[in-house]
Amino acid sequence: MDTVERLDGRALLAIAIALLTWSSAYAAIAYALPSFTPGEVAFARLLIGSLCFAVLLRVKRVPLPARRDWPQLALLGVLGLTVYHLCLNYAETRIASGTASILISLVPAATAAVSAFWIGERLTLRTWIGLALALVGTVLVVLASGQRVEVDPHALLVLVCVAVSAIFFVGQKALFARSSMVGVTAFAMFAGTLGALPFGWHLPQALAAASWSHIGALLWLGIAPTFIGYLAWNMAVNRASASQVSSFIYLSPPIALLIGWLWLHEVPNALILIGGAVTIGGVVLANARRRAVPAAIVPVAPAEACERC
Numbered sequence: 001m002d003t004v005e006r007l008d009g010r011a012l013l014a015i016a017i018a019l020l021t022w023s024s025a026y027a028a029i030a031y032a033l034p035s036f037t038p039g040e041v042a043f044a045r046l047l048i049g050s051l052c053f054a055v056l057l058r059v060k061r062v063p064l065p066a067r068r069d070w071p072q073l074a075l076l077g078v079l080g081l082t083v084y085h086l087c088l089n090y091a092e093t094r095i096a097s098g099t100a101s102i103l104i105s106l107v108p109a110a111t112a113a114v115s116a117f118w119i120g121e122r123l124t125l126r127t128w129i130g131l132a133l134a135l136v137g138t139v140l141v142v143l144a145s146g147q148r149v150e151v152d153p154h155a156l157l158v159l160v161c162v163a164v165s166a167i168f169f170v171g172q173k174a175l176f177a178r179s180s181m182v183g184v185t186a187f188a189m190f191a192g193t194l195g196a197l198p199f200g201w202h203l204p205q206a207l208a209a210a211s212w213s214h215i216g217a218l219l220w221l222g223i224a225p226t227f228i229g230y231l232a233w234n235m236a237v238n239r240a241s242a243s244q245v246s247s248f249i250y251l252s253p254p255i256a257l258l259i260g261w262l263w264l265h266e267v268p269n270a271l272i273l274i275g276g277a278v279t280i281g282g283v284v285l286a287n288a289r290r291r292a293v294p295a296a297i298v299p300v301a302p303a304e305a306c307e308r309c
Helices: 009-023 025-032 038-060 067-092 097-104 107-118 125-144 155-176 181-199 203-209 212-239 242-264 270-287 302-308
Strands: none
Touching: 009 025, 009 212, 009 242, 025 067, 025 212, 038 067, 038 181, 038 203, 038 212, 067 155, 067 181, 097 155, 107 125, 107 155, 107 242, 125 242, 125 270, 155 181, 155 212, 155 242, 181 212, 212 242
């Protein structure tokens, strides 16, 4: 399957859908944790996402990837989905949200580095400068928004999330060239769900004792951030480079604050606006394409022209 390798309108729309749904996941996880363990939340959302993908495969008649790719996809699913969601859920019970936000912002840089080493993606100095600027802007937004930031050993769990996310994004991208994007995404989701199964043995008992609102949070996590979010994200990765798409993760904190501004009338201060502007500028710089230099026209002498006739 060929990819256009550029951020066109469809890729940008898919990124916007993924970021909006993923931004809602943190609050939904925190809301569901009083009734479920971190492992049960991870297993439940992956199971719901897998059921949605199973229906999609059936309706669209999308084939699964070739069997030779199953071991690699299974490993990617366990790392990028099982390990990621378990570590993120446990981290949310131990560390401040501001600490997690800043550490998660390392995902674009990690993805760019893995892309360079794994699939030989060449990154310009301008791209690295843009990623660095966007990271600085994200840190400013988090600090200025009043979120608590602290040094905690459990922050290592978030760093694990960063590493496995980068491997997951780039590893799937390498398989899109020979398999259906939907099939690759679905298989990884199935593998991630099986990997989380040991942590969800007591989910039926927890569901029986949980309130409907907490069960609704699980349904939202499985349908929106997990099924729709990952499907939209991989649509974008299929159309552009993994490092390009991942750079938009820097926009998550500004988007969350923008939602709070419009919905909850939480007016951001000047430093938040400056940080948001720096973040956006960094993302734009990281994804700017260098203009092609027109080839110089070498004049041909009349004698040489006659010889070529």
